[in-house]
Amino acid sequence: MRLSQLEVGEKGIVKEFTDLEMSVKLMEMGCLPGEEIRVERVAPLGDPIAINVSGYQLSLRKREAHTIVLQ
Amino acid sequence: MKADIRVALVGNPNTGKSTLFNVLTGLNQKIGNFPGVTVEKKVGYCQLPDGRKAEVIDLPGTYSIYPKSQDESIVFSVLADSSNPHRPDLVVVILDASNLKRNLLLYSQVADLKIPVIVALNMMDMAKKADISINVDLLAERLGVPVVPISARKVNGIEQLKEAISYANKFALQEDSIDVNTIAPQLVEAIGDEMHIDNPYLALQLAHQHETLKFLTPEQSDRIEELEHQYSFNSQKAQGMETIARYAFINDLLYDTVTKPVTAHEENLSNRIDKVLTHKIFGFVIFLGILLFMFQAIFSWSAYPMSLIADGFVWVQDNLHHILPAGPLANLLIDGVIAGLSGVMVFIPQIAILFAFISILEDTGYMSRVTFMMDKLMRKVGLNGKSVVPLIGGFACAVPSIMSTRTIENWKDRMITIMVTPLVTCSARLPVYTLLIALVVPNKNIWWVFNMQGLALTGMYVFSLVSAVLVAWVFKYILKGKERGYFIMELPVYRMPRWKNVVLSMYDRSKAFVLQAGKVIIAVSVILWVLASYGPGKKFDQIDKQYAQTQYTQHMSADSLSRTIASAKLENSYAGVMGHVIEPVIKPLGFDWKIGIALITSFAAREVFVGTMATMYSVNGSAEKMQSVYEKMHQAKNPQTGQPVFTLAVAFSLMMFYAFAMQCASTMAVVYRETKNWRWPAVQFAYMTVLAYAASFVTYHLLR
Numbered sequence: 001m002r003l004s005q006l007e008v009g010e011k012g013i014v015k016e017f018t019d020l021e022m023s024v025k026l027m028e029m030g031c032l033p034g035e036e037i038r039v040e041r042v043a044p045l046g047d048p049i050a051i052n053v054s055g056y057q058l059s060l061r062k063r064e065a066h067t068i069v070l071q
Numbered sequence: 072m073k074a075d076i077r078v079a080l081v082g083n084p085n086t087g088k089s090t091l092f093n094v095l096t097g098l099n100q101k102i103g104n105f106p107g108v109t110v111e112k113k114v115g116y117c118q119l120p121d122g123r124k125a126e127v128i129d130l131p132g133t134y135s136i137y138p139k140s141q142d143e144s145i146v147f148s149v150l151a152d153s154s155n156p157h158r159p160d161l162v163v164v165i166l167d168a169s170n171l172k173r174n175l176l177l178y179s180q181v182a183d184l185k186i187p188v189i190v191a192l193n194m195m196d197m198a199k200k201a202d203i204s205i206n207v208d209l210l211a212e213r214l215g216v217p218v219v220p221i222s223a224r225k226v227n228g229i230e231q232l233k234e235a236i237s238y239a240n241k242f243a244l245q246e247d248s249i250d251v252n253t254i255a256p257q258l259v260e261a262i263g264d265e266m267h268i269d270n271p272y273l274a275l276q277l278a279h280q281h282e283t284l285k286f287l288t289p290e291q292s293d294r295i296e297e298l299e300h301q302y303s304f305n306s307q308k309a310q311g312m313e314t315i316a317r318y319a320f321i322n323d324l325l326y327d328t329v330t331k332p333v334t335a336h337e338e339n340l341s342n343r344i345d346k347v348l349t350h351k352i353f354g355f356v357i358f359l360g361i362l363l364f365m366f367q368a369i370f371s372w373s374a375y376p377m378s379l380i381a382d383g384f385v386w387v388q389d390n391l392h393h394i395l396p397a398g399p400l401a402n403l404l405i406d407g408v409i410a411g412l413s414g415v416m417v418f419i420p421q422i423a424i425l426f427a428f429i430s431i432l433e434d435t436g437y438m439s440r441v442t443f444m445m446d447k448l449m450r451k452v453g454l455n456g457k458s459v460v461p462l463i464g465g466f467a468c469a470v471p472s473i474m475s476t477r478t479i480e481n482w483k484d485r486m487i488t489i490m491v492t493p494l495v496t497c498s499a500r501l502p503v504y505t506l507l508i509a510l511v512v513p514n515k516n517i518w519w520v521f522n523m524q525g526l527a528l529t530g531m532y533v534f535s536l537v538s539a540v541l542v543a544w545v546f547k548y549i550l551k552g553k554e555r556g557y558f559i560m561e562l563p564v565y566r567m568p569r570w571k572n573v574v575l576s577m578y579d580r581s582k583a584f585v586l587q588a589g590k591v592i593i594a595v596s597v598i599l600w601v602l603a604s605y606g607p608g609k610k611f612d613q614i615d616k617q618y619a620q621t622q623y624t625q626h627m628s629a630d631s632l633s634r635t636i637a638s639a640k641l642e643n644s645y646a647g648v649m650g651h652v653i654e655p656v657i658k659p660l661g662f663d664w665k666i667g668i669a670l671i672t673s674f675a676a677r678e679v680f681v682g683t684m685a686t687m688y689s690v691n692g693s694a695e696k697m698q699s700v701y702e703k704m705h706q707a708k709n710p711q712t713g714q715p716v717f718t719l720a721v722a723f724s725l726m727m728f729y730a731f732a733m734q735c736a737s738t739m740a741v742v743y744r745e746t747k748n749w750r751w752p753a754v755q756f757a758y759m760t761v762l763a764y765a766a767s768f769v770t771y772h773l774l775r
Contacts, residue, residue, distance in 0.1 A: 020307050025559050027314040028135045030173040040342070044351045045447040048456070048558055054172050055331075057341075057562040059443050064557055 003037060003051070003068035011038045012070035019067040026068065030054035037068075074116060074126035077157070078236060081146060081181055082165035083174050084132030085436075085563035087193045089113075091165060091223040092129040093572060095233075112157075119237040120230070128157060134173070136180045137279065137310060141477040144283060150184055151273060152286040161239050163232070165191045168198035168205060168220070171329060175321045176314070179248040182216070183272035187243050189235050190218040196225065202332040210328045215246040224569060249316040251275055254309050258302040262295060275313075279306050341564040348437065354444050361437075365428045366529045369501070371522065373420035380420075384413030403600050411596025411682035412589065413700075418502045418678070419585065423577040425467050425498055430576040434568040438463070439560065446558055452540050453547025454491075455484040456558055462488070462539060465495030466532065467580070469738045473745055483552025489745060490755055491543045493738050494731065496535040499677040503729050504531050506681055507722040509701060535730055542758075595672050595679050602646035603668075603687065610643040641687070660728065660764070661721045661771040663709070673734045680729070720774035727770045731763035 006012055014035050017023030031037070031053050038052045048061040082088040096115025113129040130149060131142040138144035149157050164181055166174040182188050190211075198205065211218040217235045221228030251271040252259055255278065262274040281287055281295040298304075347353060388405050395401040432438045438460055446456025457479045464472035472492050479485040496504070505528070512527045605611070618624075618636050627635070641647050642664075649671065650664030657667050669683040681700055688703035707716040733739065739752040746752075 020311070022557065024137075024307050024310050024314065025139070025557065027311060027318075028137070028176065029559060029561070030176075030318075032315065032318050041345065041349060043443050043447060044349060044354045045444070047447045048443060050345075050443065050562055054170075056170050056173065057564075059439075059558065059560050059562050061446070061558045064559060 001070045002066050003039075003070060004049075004062045004065040006037075006039045006070075008039050008041055011036055013037070015069045015071040017067055018069060022064055022067045026060075026064075029058055030056075031058065031068070037070075073124075075123035076119075076161065076236070077126045077128070077159045078117075078161050078163055079128045079130055079149065079157075079159035080163050080165060081130050081150075081177065082132060082193075083134050083167065083177060085561060086132070086165045086167040086174065087223040088132055088165050089129060090569055090572065091191065091193065091221070092127060093575060094223055094226055094229055095127055117233070120234050121237040123237060125236060128159065133177065135177055135314075136184075136276070138283075139480050144280075147276065147280060148284060148286065150181065150186060151276060152284075154286060159186065160241070161187045161189065161236065163189050163191050163236070165193050168192045168194050169201055169203060171205070172318075172321055172325060175324070176317055178214075179317050179320060180272075182214070182243075182245040183248060183251065183270075184276075185243040185245075185270050185272075187240050188216050188245055189232075189239055190214065190216055191228075191232055192218055192220045193223050195220045195227075196222050204330050206328045210324075213246065213324055213328065215244050248320045249313070251313075254312050254316070255302065255304055258298055258304050261298050261302070265294060265298070266291065275309070278304060279310065339564075344565050345440065345562075349440050349444055354440075358441060358444070361432075362532070363529055365425075366532055367522070367525045368428070369421050369424050369528075371525065372424055376420040377417050380417050381413065384409065384416070388413075399604070402604070403597065407596045407600030408593055410685040410700075411593065411599075411679075413685065415502065415589070415678050415682055416585070417681075418498070418505075419581050421501055421505070422467075422498045423581045425501075426580040427573050427577050429464060429467055430573045431568045432463070433460075434566065434572060436563045436565045439562055442560065443562060450556075452544040453484070453487050453550075454540075454543050455479055455481060455488070455556060457560070458484065458488040458543075461492050462495055462536065465492045465497055465539075468497050468499070469493045469495070469735065470741050473738065473741050476745070481552065481554060481556035483550050483554075484556050486550060486746070486751070487543050487546045489742055489751070490546055491539040493733060493735065493742075493755065493759065494535055494539040494542060496532045496730065497677075497735075499735065500531075500729050502678050502681045504528055504726055506684075506701060506704070507717070507726055510704060510717045511719045511722040531726060531730065538731070538762075542762075591676050591679065595675055596682055599646060599668070599672060599683060599687075602649070603641055603644050606640065606644040607648065611640055614639045614643065646687075659771070660767040661718075661724045661775070663716065665707075665716075666721075666725065670728070670734075673729075673732075675734075675736055677729060677734045720771050723774055724767045724771035727766040728763045731759050731766050733759040 001012065003012065003014075014031060014033050014037060016033060017026065035053055040050045040052050040057060042049050043059075046062075048059050049065060050057050050059045051065075052058075080088050080092055092113060092115060095117045115127045115129075117125045117127050119125055128149070130146050133143040133146050136147045136150070138147065149155055150159070150162065152158060162181055164178045166178060178188075178190065192205070192207065192210075195205075205220075207218050207220055217239070219228055219232045219235050221232055223229075255275060258278055259271045259274045262277055263269065263271065266274070266277065268274050268277070277284070277287070277295060278299060281292045284292075287295075348357060350357075388409055391401070391405050391409070395404070432441075441463070442456040442459050445459045449456050449458050458476070460478070461472040461476050464475055469492050472495075473489050476485050476488045476492070479488060508524050508527045512524050515523050517523060517526075614636060618632060618639075623632060623635075642651075646668050647664065650667040653667045653671070654662075654664045657670065662670070665687050668687060669680045672683045673680045684704055685700040688700070688707065704717055705715075708714065709716055733756045739756065742752040742755060743749060
């Protein structure tokens with residue numbers, strides 16, 4: 001299951017990343033293995049998405065969300 | 072100003088760092104650049120309770136000391152370079168109490184550099200509202216540094232923070248957070264030995280960042296590179312390991328210092344606002360509505376103060392004409408300098424209102440929602456959601472906007488944004504448009520609310536955005552990029568704008584506009600006045616002689632005679648000659664030689680147009696009756712046909728020229744500084760001039 005597959009309102013827990021470069025950036029922003037993520041909303045044109053992670057809102061593109069593998 | 076202690080403010084974006092900076096330093100601040108780079112440096116001074124004076128540097132907001140953009144790279148180089156004149160004696164790390172976890176990552180990195188640190192725990196009120204309770208004393212004990220709870224917005228805890236700064240230790244006492252040596256054990260040791268660094272984290276950072284650090288010699292950098300190969304160092308893997316280790320430390324730290332409510336996800340206010348503002352349909356409608364309102368406001372709210380300023384200048388000129396003895400010097404002062412200045416000072420209200428809106432949009436957090444909504448659209452034309460900020464900032468001025476593209480991580484996205492930002496209608500074009508629209512568009516309302524002049528102006532703004540997007544789309548196919556773009560961005564919670572910051576930004580920007588534009592305008596108007604008042608050869612004597620003949624003196628009234636002489640002289644002056652030289656080129660656009668002179672002078676800066684017009688028509692007018700530029704241009708007649716010079720076709724053709732032409736020396740200079748290559752400003756100048764000529768030509772021939 002990837003983050004990009006979640007619908008608005010659904011939650012998941014980060015397991016690992018498929019892309020090293022992206023993982024470094026995501027982890028810095030608090031998106032770490034073991035963290036719970038909730039999809040808050042999708043931009044009006046369908047991309048990017050906004051997620052809630054470690055208590056704040058982060059936006060990322062679907063392509064980037066696809067590199068996050070959920071438990 | 073000499074300071075006793077140098078303090079740097081470091082923190083994540085949106086933590087209230089700038090607010091704290093403003094609270095600490097008040098109006099006692101100046102904006103400059105870090106030497107060698109174009110990163111904006113804000114420095115201010117603050118009186119400490121013990122009587123010493125502190126110099127406070129506001130460093131760019133960043134999530135970590137691993138830089139993702141040029142702006143962020145300054146943070147590490149200021150903190151790490153012991154020879155840097157800006158290296159602080161003390162770092163104040165600002166943490167958002169309502170989001171401690173992510174904020175502590177940057178703290179732990181800065182603390183490991185072993186510079187004396189104080190923590191300012193901001194937004195305590197917000198944390199309390201969210202039922203987050205923080206054991207401040209325990210946190211301070213665990214970190215080994217003073218922790219001062221503050222609320223920068225409500226100006227709470229600032230005195231305590233100042234006290235903590237004045238009592239701060241000269242030595243770093245903070246506890247270690249992670250064991251750096253486990254990340255790259257041999258390499259850290261080797262670099263430490265080689266470079267005589269006893270701080271393992273600094274050594275590790277040199278391994279990561281040596282390629283971009285200016286304080287390392289090329290030999291040192293090469294040596295580090297060699298060592299990296301020797302110990303097979305992978306920068307990204309090491310950074311990942313470090314981040315995970317740091318968060319493990321942070322989780323441990325927060326476990327018994329912070330308690331959060333375990334309630335399930337609840338709908339907070341910010342979320343409810345987002346549901347409306349980023350709605351599929353309403354989102355865009357509201358965005359357009361806000362833009363429309365902004366331009367209407369710029370036009371209508373500024374009307375009264377503008378006419379006050381204009382009348383004031385006319386009054387000054389009028390009186391000076393009576394007081395000063397007539398002569399070339401008085402003419403230079405009144406018709407050259409003051410006429411030129413008044414043409415530009417009038418626009419202070421509009422510029423102040425524009426900057427107020429932009430700072431409100433950024434302050435409330437709305438700008439990042441616009442970025443979020445527009446990213447997909449922007450990506451289609453080769454830009455990035457983050458390009459929206461420079462593009463909207465371009466409404467104010469291209470110079471700071473081009474500097475703000477540094478937040479765009481991707482090279483190609485950033486270059487395209489730089490290339491198209493000057494197309495956006497900036498505040499320097501505003502005077503030109505306002506004047507020309509006022510000349511040819513009736514001041515009437517349609518559908519009760521929309522003022523026609525306001526609509527025409529909005530039209531020019533929308534047109535500029537559309538052309539910027541189209542040009543970006545073309546560049547997307549011309550430029551070749553290699554790195555991949557990404558869009559990982561915080562959406563901060565909505566906040567009320569801080570009115571103090573808004574007022575400060577209005578004041579700062581208007582002041583900068585007056586000082587920068589003022590200098591250019593005085594210089595240009597003096598040169599122009601000289602060029603318009605003197606001519607080559609003996610032409611002027613001949614004109615005087617010709618009109619002294621009885622056939623003129625007897626058959627013409629004194630007033631119209633002096634006008635005829637003045638306009639004959641202007642036509643034969645140096646300026647007139649220059650105008651006539653370029654007239655064949657601009658005639659197809661509907662411009663005469665007087666407009667030609669304005670076009671030439673506008674290449675220094677666009678707003679000079681208005682001043683030039685004022686000067687050109689003052690030289691031509693009678694001295695007894697001072698008029699505003701608008702009146703002078705309104706009455707301007709074509710000497711051959713007797714028709715008004717500024718018809719609808721000419722005015723719009725002229726606006727099209729100003730919409731596209733790169734008439735701004737400062738922008739060209741900043742594009743060079745940002746790209747470090749003259750090719751970029753040259754390409755920009757070339758494509759914009761071609762577009763300007765073409766658009767102008769088409770407009771003139773369609774409307775004629």
